[in-house]
Amino acid sequence: MHKSLRIPEILLHICAFADDRTLAVLARCCSPFHECATQVLWHHLRSLAPLVRCFLSDMWRERGGELEFLRPPGPKDWPRVLHYSRHVRRLERDLFDKASLPKLHPQVLWMIAALKPGLVLLPNLRRFAWTHWSCIPTECIPALLSLFPADVRHIALGEMSYLPDILQSISSYITDKFISLDCLKLTFAFSGISAPELSLPLLTHSLTQLHRGSDISFDKESFNILSQLPNLRSLSCMLPDIRSLSSSAGDSVSVPFPALQTLHITATTHCYSAFTEIASLQGVHTVQLTFTEVVTVQQLPLLFAAIRRQFSPSTLTSLTVLVTHRADTERLILVPSHMSPLLKFRRLLVFNLRVHGELRLDDEACSEMAHAWPHIQSLTITSSHPLTDDIHGLPTLEGLVPFAVLCPHLAYLKIRFNAQDIQQTTLSFPHRLERPSLTNLYVYCCPISRPDSVAAFLARMFPRLTCVLAYDFRNTGSRGREWKKNWEEVQRYLPLFARIRADERQWVAVERESEAGRRIRSVDQ
Numbered sequence: 001m002h003k004s005l006r007i008p009e010i011l012l013h014i015c016a017f018a019d020d021r022t023l024a025v026l027a028r029c030c031s032p033f034h035e036c037a038t039q040v041l042w043h044h045l046r047s048l049a050p051l052v053r054c055f056l057s058d059m060w061r062e063r064g065g066e067l068e069f070l071r072p073p074g075p076k077d078w079p080r081v082l083h084y085s086r087h088v089r090r091l092e093r094d095l096f097d098k099a100s101l102p103k104l105h106p107q108v109l110w111m112i113a114a115l116k117p118g119l120v121l122l123p124n125l126r127r128f129a130w131t132h133w134s135c136i137p138t139e140c141i142p143a144l145l146s147l148f149p150a151d152v153r154h155i156a157l158g159e160m161s162y163l164p165d166i167l168q169s170i171s172s173y174i175t176d177k178f179i180s181l182d183c184l185k186l187t188f189a190f191s192g193i194s195a196p197e198l199s200l201p202l203l204t205h206s207l208t209q210l211h212r213g214s215d216i217s218f219d220k221e222s223f224n225i226l227s228q229l230p231n232l233r234s235l236s237c238m239l240p241d242i243r244s245l246s247s248s249a250g251d252s253v254s255v256p257f258p259a260l261q262t263l264h265i266t267a268t269t270h271c272y273s274a275f276t277e278i279a280s281l282q283g284v285h286t287v288q289l290t291f292t293e294v295v296t297v298q299q300l301p302l303l304f305a306a307i308r309r310q311f312s313p314s315t316l317t318s319l320t321v322l323v324t325h326r327a328d329t330e331r332l333i334l335v336p337s338h339m340s341p342l343l344k345f346r347r348l349l350v351f352n353l354r355v356h357g358e359l360r361l362d363d364e365a366c367s368e369m370a371h372a373w374p375h376i377q378s379l380t381i382t383s384s385h386p387l388t389d390d391i392h393g394l395p396t397l398e399g400l401v402p403f404a405v406l407c408p409h410l411a412y413l414k415i416r417f418n419a420q421d422i423q424q425t426t427l428s429f430p431h432r433l434e435r436p437s438l439t440n441l442y443v444y445c446c447p448i449s450r451p452d453s454v455a456a457f458l459a460r461m462f463p464r465l466t467c468v469l470a471y472d473f474r475n476t477g478s479r480g481r482e483w484k485k486n487w488e489e490v491q492r493y494l495p496l497f498a499r500i501r502a503d504e505r506q507w508v509a510v511e512r513e514s515e516a517g518r519r520i521r522s523v524d525q
Contacts (some may be wrong), residue, residue, distance in 0.1 A: 015040040044089070044091075046092065055074060073111065239267035300355075316345045365399075375409060443487060444471055
């Protein structure tokens with residue numbers, strides 16, 4: 001064997017690119033390969049099943065896709081398990097993991113937690129993320145957490161059943177044991193029943209990320225503790241009804257959320273308005289606000305003004321506002337004046353607004369947005385249930401021109417506009433310094449006629465445009481089917497125009513080379 005293959009660092013780099021089958025072969029190959037291959041092979045587990053299978057074969061069995069013990073493990077049964085468990089640094093599985101893994105019978109976890117020879121089973125574990133609870137019941141989470149060391153930095157528990165007693169045990173483990181915790185995420189499976197506020201003491205100042213399910217809120221005391229954590233950079237939760245935030249006794253931090261950069265909250269308009277009065281989050285750059293109660297036409301401008309008051313125009317780069325609704329509530333009408341406070345955020349890269357109602361944003365409103373957000377990369381303004389009959393308040397194709405001229409970085413655009421009755425003057429080519437970056441245009445329930453002219457306009461205004469996706473033509477009858485068919489025609493034309501432009505560029509290059517050759521010959525003569 002070559003001398004370089006005896007260097008552990010080189011072997012680790014080689015093993016990092018090998019699949020599990022290859023690593024298993026290398027682990028059985030020779031002593032130098034065994035340690036490195038084993039370290040990589042066991043670095044990340046998606047289940048505890050491989051460790052259970054390390055026990056003697058007469059101790060366990062798999063029945064009906066579930067692993068269970070035939071007898072309790074004794075002191076002599078652990079060495080092989082402990083040999084491999086020390087290599088595990090990540091225990092992660094999410095909802096999108098389609099691998100077929102056996103479930104663990106609750107008895108297995110409880111026995112391992114009770115009979116393990118040391119204080120922990122996974123001494124080097126640093127990251128635990130489990131959002132696929134079909135493998136381990138929620139009531140086994142405390143037993144599972146007892147296997148982890150205090151040095152765990154990331155814990156994500158998702159899709160759990162809401163069991164108050166179990167949650168208190170989880171809270172105790174998190175508070176008392178994981179003193180170095182950096183990120184905590186807790187979400188619950190939707191049950192259709194609103195859960196009460198929960199108390200979750202979070203006393204570690206190392207915490208930088210906290211994510212809670214949008215249907216579970218903190219109590220006021222826990223939220224007050226959160227607001228004083230000096231290192232908390234990311235927060236996702238339901239906002240409680242809180243009127244004041246005060247620093248803890250002996251705490252030198254007086255400004256709420258001093259290090260916060262990312263905020264995702266679900267709230268009522270009343271709670272959020274009160275929150276903006278007591279917390280100025282000038283350092284936050286990414287915001288998602290979901291409002292769960294009905295927002296009236298009178299409340300909407302006040303809501304946008306509160307958003308402007310709480311965040312800094314020089315810092316905020318991503319803003320998402322989602323206004324939910326009930327079927328029996330009044331429809332909102334969004335007019336250009338409502339958007340005025342949000343136009344102050346001139347450094348926005350991403351803007352996403354979804355309301356229940358009608359959008360009355362004309363060409364002038366589109367021009368104002370393009371002037372206000374020159375750095376925008378993704379722009380989405382949609383209605384959950386647009387009025388398909390009223391199309392006179394929509395922007396026209398002319399309204400897209402400012403985005404082509406003033407927003408060179410805009411790559412994703414989703415907006416409702418009227419593409420009917422396109423005028424020849426619309427096809428005039430505007431002056432611009434950069435070629436637009438728009439590649440994806442999503443048109444929802446947009447009226448259209450003359451798809452060839454519309455496609456020609458879009459291809460000239462946005463030369464990089466490759467995808468036009470039309471959707472949401474429900475309740476529009478035969479007219480909507482005709483609109484969708486026309487938009488599909490637009491999508492068919494765009495690649496053809498792109499080929500023509502490519503051919504033209506080649507001809508221009510050939511003509512320039514030919515012209516340069518003629519000039520050289522004339523000089524030589």
